[in-house]
Amino acid sequence: MKQISRFSHFGELSDKDYFRIALSVDCVIFGFEDGELKVLVINCNIKEYRGKLSLLGDLVRPDEDLDSASYRILRERTGLGDVYLEQVQTFGAVDRHPAGRVITTTYFSLVNVRDVQLTLAENDLHWHPVNDIHDMAFDHLTILHACHERLREKVDDHPVVFNLLPKKFSLRELQCVYEAILNTRLDRRNFRKKFFMMDWLVDLDELEQDVPHRPGKLYRFNAAKFTRKPKALAR
Secondary structure, three states: OOOOOEEEOOEEEOHHHHOOOEEEEEEEEEEEEOOEEEEEEEEOOOHHHOOOEEOEEEEOOOOOOHHHHHHHHHHHHHOOOOOEEEEEEEEOOOOOOOOOOEEEEEEEEEOOHHHOOOOOOHHHOEEEEHHHOOOOOOOHHHHHHHHHHHHHHHOOOOHHHHHHOOOOEEHHHHHHHHHHHHOOOOOHHHHHHHHHHHOOEEEEEEEOOOOOOOOOEEEEEOHHHOOOOOOOOEO
């Protein structure tokens, strides 16, 4: 192997120095519950950040690629495998991890909270409202904001939001999801008009049951309109 060498104010660097870098994957798993956009988090147990919230992540194993690592984390923590997953950004600040140089690639996922069976008992794994998070371990708050912004960019022309909803939903529920993601109130009439024009919905000719308000009509996502399934891995 050809010797790698660079000169810096720290002195000569050998090839071993360049290979002392760990790779990790951090997953921002979004869910929707009680009218709020939420993210799956744990309490960090590393002493430098003990008690702070942390995203779900892990080091990439020597025998797996980045996509495989992200799906492994989702499967281990939520029990789900066939979910929407998108690679967002790589974060590589030199001092982002107290244990050493760790470069992380971030993915975001959208899941229906009702479908998730949380499998990690320790570290208080739980859903936390995104708007209530103002501090996190490592650079995870920056990562969370980056993924939230990517989600906001996609919702106008990509049907990712349907991964947050049950198979049958009302227009009230759909609008509530959009308002939670965009953190703004939307005009009811314009919102419904837009969706009917886009032909993203299929009328099921059913009404909501056991709701405290006037029952609304139920719809499902018109998957046939799209050549790619919304749960496919996107780049």
